[in-house]
Amino acid sequence: MEPDITGQADLATRVADLEAYVTNGAPKVLASSGPGHNAWMMTSAALVLFMTLPGLALFYGGLVRRKNVLSVMAQCLGCAGFVTILWWLVGYTLVFDAGSPFLGGMKFALLRGVGAAPNANYGAWVSQSVFSMYQLMFAIITPALIVGAIAERMKYSALMAFLVAWMFVVYFPLAHMIWGVDGFMNGLSNPHAGIRAIDFAGGTVVHMSSGWSALVLCLLVGKRRGFGQRAFYPHSLVLTMVGTGMLWVGWYGFNAGSAVAADGIAANAFMATTLATAVGCVTWPTIEWATRGKPTVLGLCSGAVAGLVVITPASGFVTATGAVVIGLLAGAVPYLAVTKLKSVIGYDDALDTFGVHGVGGTLGALVTGLLATPEANPNLSTNLAGLIGKTLWLEQLKAMGLTLVLAIGGTFVLGILVQKVIGLRPDSESEEDGLDLVDHGEAGYHLDDAGGFEVHEPQTGGHGMGRPASESAEPGIGSG
Helix, strand or coil: CCCCCCCCCCHHHHHHHHHHHHHCCCCCCCCCCCHHHHHHHHHHHHHHHHHHHHHHHHHHHHHCCHHHHHHHHHHHHHHHHHHHHHHHHHHHHHHHCCCCCCCCCCCCHHHCCCCCCECCCCCCCCEHHHHHHHHHHHHHHHHHHHCCCCCCCCCHHHHHHHHHHHHHHHHHHHHHHHHCCCCCCCCCCCCCCCCCCCCCCCHHHHHHHHHHHHHHHHHHHCCCCCECCECCCCCCHHHHHHHHHHHHHHHHHHHHHHHCCCCHHHHHHHHHHHHHHHHHHHHHHHHHHHHHCCCCHHHHHHHHHHHHHHHHHHCCCCCHHHHHHHHHHHHHHHHHHHHHHHHHHCCCCCCCHHHHHHHHHHHHHHHHHHHCCCCCCCCHHHHCCCCCCCCHHHHHHHHHHHHHHHHHHHHHHHHHHHHHHCCCCCCHHHHHHCHHHHHHCCCCCCCCCCCCCCCCCCCCCCCCCCCCCCCCCECCECCC
């Protein structure tokens, strides 16, 4: 750190700025990023990218049939490439430049002026270049989550076209409204917010937006051929387990990194994330054990991911006990959505993006309003003192409602447009051949001289699983 160019600050002021660096307070004269905070945020950015590549790619890749494993990995890679280009062009500025309450301005287009100096609106000690790359990783994983709902049956070209447009219609406006300094729903930092909601790391911005969009898109695309008549089993739960571990590790950057500093709030988010995820990881398979006779590995994975999802908006706002309560809810409510709601309604959410991220994100946004406390985050007392413990949950409901309108409405319109211009899915023969071959001309696995290898089908579980093949498959149970 270096002093301001005037060099006129007295010793007491400089010492006070050093103290501010340690406590993540606003400096008076120092105008440089802090090496410790920058190091943590660069690490966090890498961790969040690790969630998508390879974490989500492996998690989703293991859940599909082996003829489609490369397709979901290509879709995750495609999101990383296209979204990064959009972020450089206008994405970052539309989200994090001050503009209107609903969308940012164009000051930072092409990342102009985004350099080593901090942007004090978002972090007193973190270089804006680092902050911009950290937020890019959120922008990458959000549309990638949608991939799970339409896996195995949507053309690569159609999905990429849809997701590029979706970023402009849904993600950029929503992220600005929640996290932008003048955002319409940024109750934590904007004293003039129209909706005084809170979202620490993306319950509405990431999980609700992707989860509800995934539901609409899977309905527009339609069911996989054979859905409800035959079971579509995961081809490799080993890959899914490895991906789950990577998601859990990467999620520390997702949640603790959202403090935009290596401070006490980040430490609290780290603790809350660990507790909620562990409790969810135990709760989901415990319910399986009680109702189906065995705790499955997929149930353990699903519970862990559900815990990560539901704690996300609350991670920097709740105590350890609050995190445990959230973990219990995360292991139970998404479980019911995946195993019961999906079966009753009959939608083909292939890898349960809606059941885990849509339902889990919605649950997380609501319970954040009920459990948030200044004990975990003193910043809650700045603009929200009159709402904490009283009516904050009503503000959360308003934010959830606006998120639903934007995600559902935007996805429906964009899906119809892409259907008319490109078409959403391949023909029947191509779909049966598998998207690896049809879209990419490659195969994830090659047959041996004997003509193949055996896959031992699991008996129970969550994502895309359920009943043995010998039993009649109902929609959403053993066929998702």
